[in-house]
Amino acid sequence: MIAEWSHLALTLALPLVGLQMLLAFLPAAPLGLSPALRARTVRVIAVVGAGLVALSFLGLIASFVSGDFSVKTAYEHSHSAKPLVYKISGTWGNHEGSILLWVLILSLFGGFLALTRVAKNSGSDGYPDTETGTSNDGGNRRVNSGIDGVRREEVAAGRRQIITYALGVQALVTLAFLGFTLFTSNPFERILPAPLEGRGLNPLLQDIGLALHPPLLYLGYVGFSLTFALTVAALIRGEADRNWARLVRPWALLAWTGLTGGIALGSWWAYYELGWGGFWFWDPVENLSFMPWLTGTAFIHSLMVVEKTGALRVWTLFLGVVTFVLAILGTFVVRSGLLTSVHAFAVDPSRGVFILAILGVTVIGAFGLFAWRAPQFSPGGGFAPVSREGALVLNNLFLSTGAAVVLLGTFFPLIAEAFGQPLSVGKPYFDATFLPFMVPLIAFMAVGPFLPWQQWREGRGMAKAFNRRLLVFAVTAVALTALVTGLLTWQTQPRLSLPVVLGLGLAGWLVAGGAARLIQSLRGGRPPALSAWAVSLAHTGLGIAVFGMIAGSAMVQERTLNLQIGESAQVGHLTFRLDGVREQPAEPAAGRNFIAAFADVSLLTADGGVQATLAPERRFYPVRGDSTTEAAIRTTWLGDVFLAFNTQAPDGGFVLTLSWRPLIPWLWLGATLMVLGGLAGIGASIRQQRRSSRP
């Protein structure tokens, strides 16, 4: 019954969301609704709709957990002998469930926007709903305070309009994907008679990193739906002022934080689960998540310029539209199998056509609206080349050029095929065309936060202080690089070359700049503001991650060897010995659904003692007949010892991939710092919003 109720909840959400959209856009007066009442109704519907979708999603989880294999999705992707956490994550480890998750996050974002204090405060006539009954005199005081009161009401009415329109756009997007779910990918489809056992989840997906990867990635993808909705609302209303930028910023940061975490988790999963040791392959599906990240990063930075100076408004609106279009594009390509990718999923042509239609309507509708409305925005005024906003424009230029280059490389095979020439574009293209834009980006990124807003005031003092700062950064960068390469040379036998050292120097430059931002804000004697933490953590995090990226790709030492038991092998500074191989049968009682074979490997010290033991594993899943590699990784501050157990060869030897991957842990540490920076930014922008809406 759960499946039927869930399906019903989902079906009920469809007309409700339709109503939400209509109410938001139809003129209020003929309906006999005051603007405030209309706004409140739209908000209530958004919350109820989100609740219905959430109920239906919980119902699907319940079907997976309880092992109701009469539900086709559960039959195809679940199995009773599977740990609970993977029964739950199996819910979104398949097409139908993941699209339902997409719809859930879409409607939740709408619901959350409707529930925010800002939305509530703009619901009635300028003062909070919650206060109208209890503290009337407070409200009166504000109304009576003259021009300020009038101004506040204008702001509140504007905000109400933006939020109502945004909820309407959000409803439109939700409607499209809800229709997609119900008509082409119904997760609650039954099969009769019900099978007794499910077919099990793809073992590669039975992993904690991958259990969390889709929800976070979707938080990012879908999170940009709300910034898109707010952007379209601004286009309809014909105004994108400082208050609009303040309203959008926390949501943009939330989406960015989710996307950053999602991409990092996916990369981490590929690193330890696929057993290849790589973290980024320039695969189409990876690129498709990376492009909205690039434009989304540009978007959060250009929003700052709108908020501070009012410039760059049209460009910011453009980025708001483009970022979500790229996110839908990603969904379309992944779900339609249009591009050949290791990550591609099974395909159903009708689904591809449906998402293509959604994509087409979004692109034509949003860019059409943009082309029509953008010229009506008054130009925001230029600014001086050497200023904070100047640095932010540079950031935007580099990021969007980078995104364009990646877009072309990703879709070039399709263009080529249209001309009858099937081609593929590989890593060398992306290295050659994308990285050149990231080098100056990182170089400017370190100093940008120290430039003053508006105008570079021509005084010797300012230039002198700035030059001194540059010198400090340069010295710190050189010192950091010398420290890192020195430690690596002392402890290991690194593969150093001039480009690698220069790259590490650039990373050190960025770390210096990021850390300096925090140190600067400590000078006042008070704890640093959240916004200082945000910039510092995000920038320093990227700098630390860049150390990991460079060393983890250019300095890797790796050998694939066939070893007899007792045989030793040397990789870089490391000496390994294969001590033995053992097998562990599946234990149904323990909830394990695989047979494991371990290779016991000792890491030897220079004098032949055992420094550590590692046990890379091969898993065989009898239910589906697949096997997976579980790499053994020994993490140290200087890098990872990474072992994979490939197979037993016919000659009786065991094939192992032994590698040393310097500084790779820094990549995950850096990504974590960036996510923390994003969270600090959300906190700072919410605080800022509250402060600005207070009298």
Add this chain to the structure above:
Amino acid sequence: MKGSRVGGRLLWVSLGAILAAGAILLIVLSLPGQLNAFRTPSQIVAADLKPGKIFRLGGQIVPGSYTTEDGIDHRFTLADAEGGRMDLQYRGSLPDLFREGQGIIATGTLTEGGEFAASSLLTKHDEAYVPRELREHGAGSAADTAPQ
């Protein structure tokens, strides 16, 4: 003051144009060497290709064709629906989902001996997935053309 601001905008627009031009230049310089054509075994036989040129070869692993001595050097045969066949050699660790009877895409070059030396192998992620190029060339059913 006003003038310098407008001048500022001109500066940004021209900088954007320079960046775009730089991007196009980099793309034009790097693309030709990076494009790897996709071919099936039948097309290679027909095209009479020169060794050394990198391309991608798609097909289904012929059941029973896979051999290895030491687990590092691998040999197997790919077939397509049109009956073309090509022997491959690959050195390194196999992808997890490598299995006889499965469709794969290998990147590499032809050797002097007329074999295909693969530098990387792409297998599926999802068991129901067949790379699009393979689907179009009908290699999904190549098992039918496997040798007796």
